[in-house]
Amino acid sequence: MPHKLLKLLLGSYQWLASYWPVLMPRGIRLYTFEQIPLFMKENPYITDGYRARLQSKLCLKSIFVLSNETVNIWTHLLGFLLFFLLGVNDMSTVLPASGANREDYVIYCIALFCFQVCMLCSAGYHMFSCHLSEKTCHRWLALDFVGISVGILGCYIPGVFYAFYCITFWRQVYLVTALALILAVFLAQIHPHYHSKEWRHQRTAIFCSVAGYGIIPAGHWVWLNEGLGSAVVQLFLPRVIVMYLIAGAAFLFYISKIPERCFPGQLNYLGASHQVWHVLVVFLLYWWHQTAVYIMKFRHSQPCPPFYTQPGLID
Ligand SMILES: [Zn+2]
Numbered sequence: 101m102p103h104k105l106l107k108l109l110l111g112s113y114q115w116l117a118s119y120w121p122v123l124m125p126r127g128i129r130l131y132t133f134e135q136i137p138l139f140m141k142e143n144p145y146i147t148d149g150y151r152a153r154l155q156s157k158l159c160l161k162s163i164f165v166l167s168n169e170t171v172n173i174w175t176h177l178l179g180f181l182l183f184f185l186l187g188v189n190d191m192s193t194v195l196p197a198s199g200a201n202r203e204d205y206v207i208y209c210i211a212l213f214c215f216q217v218c219m220l221c222s223a224g225y226h227m228f229s230c231h232l233s234e235k236t237c238h239r240w241l242a243l244d245f246v247g248i249s250v251g252i253l254g255c256y257i258p259g260v261f262y263a264f265y266c267i268t269f270w271r272q273v274y275l276v277t278a279l280a281l282i283l284a285v286f287l288a289q290i291h292p293h294y295h296s297k298e299w300r301h302q303r304t305a306i307f308c309s310v311a312g313y314g315i316i317p318a319g320h321w322v323w324l325n326e327g328l329g330s331a332v333v334q335l336f337l338p339r340v341i342v343m344y345l346i347a348g349a350a351f352l353f354y355i356s357k358i359p360e361r362c363f364p365g366q367l368n369y370l371g372a373s374h375q376v377w378h379v380l381v382v383f384l385l386y387w388w389h390q391t392a393v394y395i396m397k398f399r400h401s402q403p404c405p406p407f408y409t410q411p412g413l414i415d
Pocket of ligand 1: 172222226374378
């Protein structure tokens with residue numbers, strides 16, 4: 101019975117989607133999976149609703165057309181707006197009220213800039229993935245990957261900066277290492293096969309390594325703070341764990357193509373795995389921003405623990 105109800109719901113929204121193209125601008129039409137160029141064929145479970153073979157101007161116009169990329173485009177355009185507004189609010193209200201110094205402003209500017217770049221690169225890729233030129237589509241895909249790396253960097257910077265607030269040496273070590281890793285990913289992108297379908301697994305492994313690397317500074321931070329029993333670890337470690345859980349869930353949707361794999365052709369416009377990935381990425385960055393605000397306030401309200409003030413442990 102629940103399966104029947106689900107089918108009915110899916111059917112009714114597919115029906116709505118079929119009437120939407122009445123409002124479609126001239127020169128834009130939607131294609132089925134069989135009709136699109138080979139380089140666009142990524143997900144066979146999304147069977148319809150493809151924009152294809154469009155000039156740049158029509159790619160831009162097509163963001164107002166209900167296609168299988170509409171949710172992907174708008175989740176990250178709205179995500180960009182969210183992080184822009186959070187930036188304005190941080191600079192005008194949150195940071196001044198928390199007694200922030202110049203370093204805090206720099207860290208928040210960099211992190212929020214990274215989040216906005218991540219959102220814009222992704223929205224841009226989904227806008228122009230229907231471009232006439234295969235080369236243009238691949239360039240936008242490359243930019244999407246750059247955006248993901250920049251987004252990860254935006255998580256590392258405030259995380260490491262406030263976790264190692266009292267130990268400049270380790271703060272520098274982990275910030276430089278994270279930056280080096282991101283630069284290595286950029287360099288890897290120069291490889292001619294990097295964006296090919298054959299390199300999908302290598303790409304996934306690289307991104308997982310860069311994101312998973314954060315477990316090392318996190319573990320070190322727990323150890324420096326005298327283990328899981330300490331108050332500061334109990335305060336912040338759950339937030340780090342939640343961040344990794346969201347990232348893990350987002351990644352599972354991304355690679356498994358679930359749920360559309362279970363309902364081929366039923367989730368062309370809404371509910372597909374890539375849309376869930378987008379929503380979870382926005383939520384993850386928002387969660388990390390809130391964590392950064394929380395830990396920044398904590399650092400300004402508490403002096404560094406005596407452990408760090410022993411000679412040789414601080415600079
Ligand atoms: Zn995407």
